[in-house]
Amino acid sequence: MVQMTYRDALKQALRDAMTEDDSVVVIGEEVGRYGGAYGVTKGLYEEFGAARMIDTPISEPAIIGAAVGAAMSGLRPVAELMYVDFIGMTMDQLGNQAAKIRYMFGGQIGVPMVLRTQGGTGRSAGAQHSQSLEAYVLHTPGLRLVMPATVSDAYHLLRQSLRQPDPVVFIEHKALYTLKEEVDLSAPPPAWGKAAVRRTGDDLVIVTYSRQVHHALKAAEELSKQGLEATVIDLRCLNPLDFDTVRQHVERVGRVMVVSEGVMTAGVGAELSARIHEECFDFLAEPVIRLCGEDIPISVSVDLEANSVPTSQAVQQVAARLLAERSAA
Amino acid sequence: MVQMTYRDALKQALRDAMTEDDSVVVIGEEVGRYGGAYGVTKGLYEEFGAARMIDTPISEPAIIGAAVGAAMSGLRPVAELMYVDFIGMTMDQLGNQAAKIRYMFGGQIGVPMVLRTQGGTGRSAGAQHSQSLEAYVLHTPGLRLVMPATVSDAYHLLRQSLRQPDPVVFIEHKALYTLKEEVDLSAPPPAWGKAAVRRTGDDLVIVTYSRQVHHALKAAEELSKQGLEATVIDLRCLNPLDFDTVRQHVERVGRVMVVSEGVMTAGVGAELSARIHEECFDFLAEPVIRLCGEDIPISVSVDLEANSVPTSQAVQQVAARLLAERSAA
Amino acid sequence: MTAPIETAVADRAARSNTELLPLYRQMRRVRTFEERVGELFVRGQSAGSMLHLSIGEEAAAVGVASLMQEGDTFTTHHRGHGIFLARGADPKRMMAEIGGKEEGYCRGKGGSMHIADMGLGHLGANAIVGGGIPAVVGAGLASKRAGKGAISVAFFGDGAMQQGILYESMNMAALWDLPVVFVCINNQYGMGTRIEQATKGRALHERGLAFGLNAETVDGLDVREVRAAATRVIDAARGGTPGFLAIECYRFYGHARMDKSPYRSAEDEEQGRAKDPVQFARAALIEMGEADSTHLDALDQEIAAEMDATIDFTIAASEPPLNSMFRDVYAPGEPEPEAVAARIDRILARE
């Protein structure tokens, strides 16, 4: 076990993968000499050289497209999109090409690439640099989707993503890079796609992922002081989705909140809520409550930004109310 | 009242808007001389000339971007995207620019443009020309979303969209262009955003939009022969969404199916299902069933394509089973 | 992977730039194949009508593809039948794919606009204008690394000159000295739009030059000229100097099968079709005394018979099984999408 930041765990995962597998190359803006906009790849250029840490022009569509071609040609590219907010200009290469090639070509070939990117609020970076756009990816068949919340998952899930035969979109959270935790780098990786139950309690299930896992855990600690015990499920992977774990806890507890930083409407929260209702209807005492990002763009103003997405306090308050109203009923 | 096709109703809406308002211009690939890939704009070039029916290069991102700039400069552009499948390369201009400009700029100005496009299956056009991608739009705050199912709505909702102060994505269905119905062009337009109840029955509510309205109505007729009566709600607009109409019927009937051609996961069906459960939980006898497109790309093979999305028979069968299981229960 | 006979013929021809007969043969095969695609549609056996015939573009397809070697890769646009055929495709499997059949290259999932074959280095046709272009940058990175002199070629139409992703890709190829070639088949039209209505009049290859590529434009009438220009560009690319080649030709028929080209005049069509690379090569062969018309007639008939068989093959081929629908979204053995019906069954059958 070592102490390490989320940022360093990601770097270590890249380093180990690159050491182990010569076909792994990193391709993106400022990934090489600069070391990555958030410092994740710092040092790897020196270790692996310009041929494997490929600094690109500022051409997101062609970066993804080049990664697709590289992946079809025997390389295992990690394409980096500096902000998930830029995914809009790449959705053709990602959604019409990477995601569909195996299918359209009748299974002849796959596109084993990883798209690493980061999203979320927290830096007053404004409407075009603070979004959580994972729902676009989740709605695109053919793309796997991973969103690690912990340092250990940052390492292990990136390693695993780099072993997948299909394109994986791997979204980090900009507010987590400095998170420091214990991690066992040599531990066996979690089963691919398996959710993690971060906390178990009988009063409420909170289903979430990425940074909101930490908000949910903090909220759960507070609730516990009031005698209310929450189960917190960290999905980690959204595709494949480990619904069995969700089902098991929902059926046991019967009250559920889904928490996501992405905007509510037609977001990940909608999918989770719909599925839970569909599959666990008879076990639900109450409707599943979605606590998600507001259906608005993100402001630069510190206050407006902070209140545009679920805060730990909001998770706690809504959870408490959900439980209070119910015991009263 | 006149008999007219969906295609001609759209053309008439453009013609009337262009006649009435000199600032309306149409800008897109093959919209002028060619008359539109699906013939919608045929003849308008001759009527309005090249300065208002603007044929563009094959540059989707810049077409949308140009429309944004035009809309900010006093024109009222109708940008045409030949297939909604190409939206992937425009999502930056659409989602980061058009959708957010009013907000980012503190309400100084809006982007009154209409993005006309078409989607859906039915022509063996393959994975990149058959998609239903409205969920990307619905998940993007700042964009209105209209998807007409009838000839009358094709006319009236396009007229209305052209009066909106904010960007409207208007998605037609390629299988509806030859649909012929009665239409009253001079009727007062429906209230903006209001859903249409196409049929009323007490056993089941089917919430849907676009081509699936017709599948649902056909299924409802068949069900009616078995004594089962369905309400069919045609949402028409997804943003704004007329949830009140949905609520009213769901609370009355208690059994609901949501039908959508888009892929199921994180799609429009997910949002509708989540909201109905959230808001009408105590009235639901059963979970809301989503009948949506499969979570796969669309094949060129006629059979595979047809079975990748809900058919009228599928709507009928699922509805019948939903009702049968329930009366047995 | 053994190269089919056609490739072998083309490869031999590659060594002798003056040998026109094999090039003629390839061009005639493309022409006849495309005529059969038209028939397949008329007989209601094509899956849909999104069929884009490359008639008139045979010299472009053959002139370049005949220079490609094992290990080379390429992508094409939606009008790519001729290119793939010239590269050595099996016309039966191509036609079956166009008909949406299980025996097709992509098991009926891809169709005319999404044919691919890893065996021949075909990384895929594309229904997105410009969509297949950046892949050659990635393939070029891999080739450069492998260091075996393989190139990757992006074929596209004049319409793709209007897609930004082309310029991003050219910039990368030039910057990184990739063994990559961009081939623009300028058939003068993008659907109903003439090139002059889409681009301010300058030679297309000037754009390649401005991005630092080794770029030229060649007339697409005489396959020998195309081949000569392609040789220059491709040889340089194998040496690490990426290139751009614009080939000027004419789209003989409508954009797709339903399009009767009402937007262009009879004169325009007549003039355009007068530049027929297949007839031109035929006349040249006779003139040079390399073949007489009896010989060529026999060759043409042999090809006609071969291509006739593609339709029969397609009609006799099988529909892909319905459950193949859920296959190949992800790799075999990986978590799969659940069918909507199965999910609904499960929900309805609960308790």
Add this chain to the structure above:
Amino acid sequence: MTAPIETAVADRAARSNTELLPLYRQMRRVRTFEERVGELFVRGQSAGSMLHLSIGEEAAAVGVASLMQEGDTFTTHHRGHGIFLARGADPKRMMAEIGGKEEGYCRGKGGSMHIADMGLGHLGANAIVGGGIPAVVGAGLASKRAGKGAISVAFFGDGAMQQGILYESMNMAALWDLPVVFVCINNQYGMGTRIEQATKGRALHERGLAFGLNAETVDGLDVREVRAAATRVIDAARGGTPGFLAIECYRFYGHARMDKSPYRSAEDEEQGRAKDPVQFARAALIEMGEADSTHLDALDQEIAAEMDATIDFTIAASEPPLNSMFRDVYAPGEPEPEAVAARIDRILARE
């Protein structure tokens, strides 16, 4: 809309190409403003750290913006403070916006990278590299139609030369003879990447030429030269010949406030910063005898005082009210997004 004094000064200068003093004044204002932005950050009063200073690019900003007239429109990239200020912006409202305050141009929602002002024709700064470029095509269509000689100018960095949308936009502008100008402020860097590491070495304006634009490159040291080149390009654009202007300068400081530019050498910085357009103009004024250093010192101090006040203004300004969060997603009076809290209240409070 009455033009602020600064615009009037600049407008007068527009009539006399030799009048350097007002141009110097503008450049000094930009320089000092940007220095204050740096201070705002240090004092923890900027909203975030995504602040991109245009120090070193003053001649580019002032040389072009001083030629713009009422009715003209423009968009900028993320490093756009100087351009907007040169166009006549109120530095207080700019600074307040950078601080995320209600009194800012965009009421604290936009910040440094999303300043806009319809009054001055500023259609918006953009945090997406290349994102603001195509808007000028649409604005140009509107201007051309209105026929009043207004132009629309896209300002962007060398990094945007790598974005495909630029080429799509240039193609449209050329094709349609739009009154549009593309201005590339080449400060040699895109974040940590030198232009040579992103583009195969050819003059950037060659790309403009290849697309049929009236294109040139000018050195960004002497504002009079920039202005002369911009005059040529802008005058032609007013007449319907779209243009492209590359302005060569140097990014004096890091990419954003947190970046200390470890990727470039002290020599590189020293050389680059030696090309200081503000100092250059100052020296020229003294040399030409148009002003002495006492006069210029006084002017500089007057500007310093003006700009000092922007920080006080920003600190005293108010945070936008929390409920303004839901405002302006759509037009006033239109159906609005419901707040998550309100929705949850409704659900929990049912029965």
